[in-house]
Each structure stands twice: as C-alpha cells, then as structure tokens.
Amino acid sequence: MQETGFPxxxxLIFFPLAAAAVLMLSRxxxxxxxxxTLCAGFIEIALAIPLVTRFELGNPGWQFAEHAEWVPRLxxxxxxxxxxxxxxxxxLTVLLLPLCVLCSWTYITRRIKEFHVNLLFMTAACVGVFTALDFVLFYVFWEAMLVPMYLLIAIWGGDERRYASLKFFLYTLAGxxxxxxxxxxxxxxxxxxxxxxxMNSEFSRTFQYWTFGAMALAFAIKVPMFPFHTWLPAAHVQAPSAGSVVLASVLLKMGTYGxxxxxxxxxxxxxxxxxxxxxxxxxxxxxxGGFVALGQKDMKKLIAYSSVAHMGFVTLGIFIxxxxxxxxxxxxxxxxxxVTGALFMMVGAxxxxxxxxxxxxxxxxGKYLPAFMGFFGLFAVASFGFPGLNSFVGEALVLIGAFQDNLLIGLLAIPGAMxxxxxxLRLGLKMAWGQPASPKNRGWADLNLREWVYLAPLAILTVYLGLAPGIVMKVVSPSVGKVLADYNAKLERAGVLAEDEATPRDMAATQLSAAGLSLEETSNDLDAALAAHR
Structure with a gap:
C-alpha cells in the first residue's frame, strides 16, 4: 500500500467542509x-493536482494511503x-463543484448562501465515500451525503419537491x-x-448469501436498478440543475461502486x-429504461430514465x-x-x-440557438454511444464482455443500445428542427460566456476520452485485473471454479497479483507464462 506524506x-475532504463552515457563519x-464557492471549487481542483501528477499508472494497489487509529478498542x-x-x-467529483456553481448562477435566486453550503458539504461527502477504507468511516460519508441532496430537492426543487425529496430519502434510508x-x-x-x-477474509457460504443480499439491495436502490428506480425520475425532475448533475454524475455511481x-x-x-x-x-x-425514456415528454424525465438504462450497462459489466x-x-x-451531467446542465440552461x-x-x-444546439447535439449523440465519443468505448467493452460470457446475454443487451x-435522436431532432408552437424562442439569447465556460470542459472530455481512451484503460485495467484475480482465487479455494476451468491468462494474472505486480508493466512476462503453460 503506497502511503504519502502529503495528505x-x-x-479534498476537509477543505470543502471548512469552506462550508466559513460560508455558513459569514454574512x-x-x-x-x-x-x-466558485473560488473554493477551483482551489479544490488545485488540491487534486497531486492525484494527477503522482498517480502510478500500472499499479493495481492502494495509492495515496492515509492511516491513523481512530478508536483502537473497537x-x-x-x-x-x-x-x-x-x-x-x-x-470527476472535484471537477463538478465549480461547474455546478456556474450552472446555478442565475437559476438559484433564494437562500443562495445555504444552497452553496450544501454543494460544498456534498462534495466532501462524495469524496469521502470513494476514498474511505474503514467501513464505519465509509458509512458516515454514505449517510452524510443524503442530507444535502435531500435539502437540495426539498428546498430548491420544483412544485412537487416535498414528495420527491421524501421518496428519495425513504428509499435510500431503507437501503x-x-x-x-x-x-x-x-x-x-x-x-x-x-x-x-x-477483502482478505473468507466467510461461509450462508453468511455471504445474507450479507450480499443486504448490500445488494442497498446498492440496487442507489444505482437504481429495476424495480427500485421509481424515486429517480421524481428526484431528477424536481431537483435544481446542480442537484440533478450531482445526483446523475456521482450519487448513482456509489451503488455500482459498492x-x-x-x-x-x-x-x-x-x-x-x-x-x-x-x-x-x-x-x-x-x-x-430505454422504452420508458422513448415515451417521455419532459426532457429531465427522459434523461432520468436514460440513466436507469445506462446504469444497467454498468451492473451488467460488473456481474459478467x-x-x-x-x-x-x-x-x-x-x-x-x-455526458448526463452535461445534459442536465443544458436542460437547466x-x-x-x-x-x-x-x-x-x-x-x-437550431436556427435561433446554434451554439446551444451544437453542444446539446454533441452530448446527445455521445449519450447513445456514437463512435468516436466517450460513451461508445464503455458500452462497446461491456457488450464485448457480455458476448465473451454468453451469446444470449450479448444479444439481449443490444436492443438497449438501439x-x-x-x-x-428523437429529442435532438425535435429540439433542433421541430416546428415551434409559438415564435417566442426567436428572442432567446444563445449561450453566454458563463455557459460556455461550464460546458466546454465536459465537451472536451467527451471528445478526448472517445478518441484517446487509453489513459483511462491504463488507470483501471491493473485494478480490475487484481479484483478479478482475487475473485477467481477465492472461488477456486472454495471449489466453485475448478483449476482447469481457469484460463492460462487468469492463472497467470492471479500469480502476478499475488506477487504485487502490474499486468500492464509485465506483459512480456505474462506472454512467457502463457507459452510455458502451453
């Protein structure tokens, strides 16, 4: 485990908390x-620079570790x-903070200070969830993030905000x-x-069934998976733009992360x-999710149901x-x-x-707001996995994995992409070339400088990660290989996966993982191991 002297x-957790406290106590x-809050967001990004410059590509283990005794007796x-x-x-969580501030600049007109306190608190809790390696600490952050999201919907939401916020809170609290x-x-x-x-412990089969069931229900609600998804459209429709962005971009991922x-x-x-x-x-x-999204008349609800479908691809990729x-x-x-965060920003705009x-x-x-529709078109086609844009890579990999696992699974997932x-395309075509019911939109202004600023970074990432996904592969592949190697090793020890059922590559990957080596950096050794096995 790689430790660092610089915490x-x-x-990244306590700076936004401190900023929230200062803002709350100020006038x-x-x-x-x-x-x-905008300045705090840019400082938060600056604090994350060491994560970018010092992250070791090819290292499958823990990095930037910090460890201190909290309550040793327990x-x-x-x-x-x-x-x-x-x-x-x-x-991604750190990047979204200043963008959420910018997209809410004119959208939020009441209790502005309290709104931004919630954004700062939410950022701290989300970073904590993705970095905690103690279960109690993880649970503290997991629960802490519910409060600001509930308040964002309940206070700054739409006409049915009370119903939506209560449904969100009760569902997630049950999980x-x-x-x-x-x-x-x-x-x-x-x-x-x-x-x-x-992770290094082994439990009885019955104990694993019960604990998996409890965790899986909690995570399925958070994703959300069918049939636990009904809170999501209500929450998205009623939430302010920044709330929808954080909900779609970060909170849903906590279930699949779990x-x-x-x-x-x-x-x-x-x-x-x-x-x-x-x-x-x-x-x-x-x-x-795809069929229900196809019939929606509300843009936010359509994007919300699309999230149900997209997150289905995530859970499919995990369980193959x-x-x-x-x-x-x-x-x-x-x-x-x-992409979905950007689409919610554009709906807010x-x-x-x-x-x-x-x-x-x-x-x-399209005729009156060409810049707006240019961005919207980019994010819309990226959302359904257009080749050359970022979403194509992930869905293609999931489908490849599905076909490798089982032909039927791959075939059943194809209609979702269609x-x-x-x-x-229905949404984009209507918004770009549909016949307006009234000429009122002719007087609307196109994107202003502030809107360009918060949309441009997401557009750049959408194109860059679609054309050059290798950097993400270098980050995720070693850790994914280690997760799979450890998973297969435990199944083998339990007699679920016979040794002769494991592929030579899986067995070599298991040996490399046990030695603490990177799959990317030892490809030559891996090839030699495969040749020796043959």
Whole structure:
C-alpha cells in the first residue's frame, strides 16, 4: 500500500467542509456566496493536482494511503486511499463543484448562501465515500451525503419537491439500514471494520448469501436498478440543475461502486451464485429504461430514465465477471457522469429561457440557438454511444464482455443500445428542427460566456476520452485485473471454479497479483507464462 506524506485525500475532504463552515457563519450575500464557492471549487481542483501528477499508472494497489487509529478498542481507524476503481470518480467529483456553481448562477435566486453550503458539504461527502477504507468511516460519508441532496430537492426543487425529496430519502434510508446490518455482521465475524482486511477474509457460504443480499439491495436502490428506480425520475425532475448533475454524475455511481468494491471481493461466492439474477435485472433495466425514456415528454424525465438504462450497462459489466466487462463498467460510470451531467446542465440552461422542460415548448432551436444546439447535439449523440465519443468505448467493452460470457446475454443487451439512439435522436431532432408552437424562442439569447465556460470542459472530455481512451484503460485495467484475480482465487479455494476451468491468462494474472505486480508493466512476462503453460 503506497502511503504519502502529503495528505491530499484528507485535504479534498476537509477543505470543502471548512469552506462550508466559513460560508455558513459569514454574512455573505448572493454574489459573494457564489464567488466564494466558485473560488473554493477551483482551489479544490488545485488540491487534486497531486492525484494527477503522482498517480502510478500500472499499479493495481492502494495509492495515496492515509492511516491513523481512530478508536483502537473497537477496531476503528481513519483510513483513506484510492485505486483504479475509485480514482477517476474522485477526480470527476472535484471537477463538478465549480461547474455546478456556474450552472446555478442565475437559476438559484433564494437562500443562495445555504444552497452553496450544501454543494460544498456534498462534495466532501462524495469524496469521502470513494476514498474511505474503514467501513464505519465509509458509512458516515454514505449517510452524510443524503442530507444535502435531500435539502437540495426539498428546498430548491420544483412544485412537487416535498414528495420527491421524501421518496428519495425513504428509499435510500431503507437501503442504508440494510447496509448497516451487513457492516455489523462483518464486524461480529472478524472484529474489524478495515475494508482491506475484510477483502482478505473468507466467510461461509450462508453468511455471504445474507450479507450480499443486504448490500445488494442497498446498492440496487442507489444505482437504481429495476424495480427500485421509481424515486429517480421524481428526484431528477424536481431537483435544481446542480442537484440533478450531482445526483446523475456521482450519487448513482456509489451503488455500482459498492458492488465492485464490496460484493465481489468480500462475498465472491454469493456474487457468483446471484450473478444470473443480477444480469437478468440489469438487462431488464436497460430495456425498460430505454422504452420508458422513448415515451417521455419532459426532457429531465427522459434523461432520468436514460440513466436507469445506462446504469444497467454498468451492473451488467460488473456481474459478467470478465476483464472487458469490468473495464467497460468503469468506463460507463465515468462517461455517464460527464455526458448526463452535461445534459442536465443544458436542460437547466434552456429552462432559464423557456421556463418549461416540456419538449413541445423547446422546438426549433437550431436556427435561433446554434451554439446551444451544437453542444446539446454533441452530448446527445455521445449519450447513445456514437463512435468516436466517450460513451461508445464503455458500452462497446461491456457488450464485448457480455458476448465473451454468453451469446444470449450479448444479444439481449443490444436492443438497449438501439433504444438509446432512438430516444436521444428523437429529442435532438425535435429540439433542433421541430416546428415551434409559438415564435417566442426567436428572442432567446444563445449561450453566454458563463455557459460556455461550464460546458466546454465536459465537451472536451467527451471528445478526448472517445478518441484517446487509453489513459483511462491504463488507470483501471491493473485494478480490475487484481479484483478479478482475487475473485477467481477465492472461488477456486472454495471449489466453485475448478483449476482447469481457469484460463492460462487468469492463472497467470492471479500469480502476478499475488506477487504485487502490474499486468500492464509485465506483459512480456505474462506472454512467457502463457507459452510455458502451453
């Protein structure tokens, strides 16, 4: 485990908390609160620079580790670190803070200071979730993020904000209770809350079934997977733009992160046993989300249901248990956060002009708002996986992994990709070339400088990661290889996977992982191992 003398992860957590406290205690008004939070967001990005410059590509283990005893008698510790599974989500969370401030600049007109306090607090909690390696610490951050999101919907949401916020809170709280029960069960078995120690522990099959069930329900609600998805459209439609961005780009990923971080390493026997059920639910989510999105008239609701489908690809990639599937799942997590976050920002931008999220009220914009429709078209085609853009890579990898695992699974997932093209092209065509019901949109202004500033970085990432996905592969592949190697090794020890069922590459990967070596950096040795096996 690579430790660092510079506590970059702690700074990324506690700086926004400190900024939130300062802002809350200040008398800052609207403009001052916005500027303070915007500056804090740029400082947060600057604090993350060491993560970018000092992250070791090809290292599958924990990096930037920080460890201190918290309550030794209870086995509690303050333990933070990142690996290829969590690294990119931390960077995405940090990037979104100033962009959320900018996209809310004129959207939020009341209780402005409190709104930005919630954004800062949310950022700290989300970074904490992706970096915590102590179960209690993880749970503290997991629960902490519910409060600001609930407030963002309940206070700054739409007309039905009370219903939406209460539904969001009750669903996620029910899942959190099950997750807490699993944490207590693990502690009762081992006497530790250390996540790395629990990953190295082995539990009975029955115990794994129960704990997997509790965790899987909690994570399925958070994703959300069908049939636990009903809170998501309500929350998205009623949330302010920044709330929808954080919800789609970061919060949904915590469920899939939980599957990958906890269910596979800690309860592998249960994950293997329930994999057919999880794959079936994932395919239902993909197809159901696509069909329902195709019939929506509200832009936000359409994008919300598209998220159900896209996150179905993530869970499908996770539970097919192969290298391409897991790499694709992480790609989709990152790129869905970029593209869907951008689409919610654009819906917020057009809502400020038309005061309506109905597709029928926002037709024919290509002629009068060319820059707006240029960005919207880019993100719309990226959303359904157009080749050359970022989402294509992740979905292609998941489909490749699905076909490698089972031909039927791959065939059943294909309609989901086709439906995504159908509903996003329908939306884009109507907004660009549809016949307006009234000429009111002729007077709307095109994108201003502030809107260019918060859309341009996401557009650049959309194109760059589509044309040059290799940098993401170098980050995620070693950690994914280690997760799979450890997973297969535990199945072999339990007699679920016979030694002769493992491929030569899997066995070589297991040996390399046990030696702490990188799959990327030892490709020559791997080829030699394969030749020797033959």
């Amino acid at each position: 970059v992860l702690s700074l 800052a008004g609207g403009f001052a609160a916005r500027m303070f 086995g509690l510790s303050y333990h933070l670190a990142v690996d290829g599974v969590s690294y990119l989500m931390v960077l 959190s209770t099950l997750f807490l029960a699993a944490i207590v069960a693990f502690y009762a078995q081992t006497g530790t809350f250390s996540i790395p120690e629990l 599957f990958l971080r906890f269910c596979l390493p800690i309860t592998p026997l249960a994950a293997d046993y329930f994999a057919p059920l999880m794959i079936a639910i994932s395919i239902v989510s993909i197809i159901y 248990f192969n290298q391409r599937g897991l790499e694709g799942a992480l790609f989709v997590m990152l790129n869905h956060g970029i 057009i809502y400020e002009r038309s005061h309506s999220r109905e597709i029928s009220e926002n037709l024919g914009l 439906l995504a093209a159908a509903y996003m």
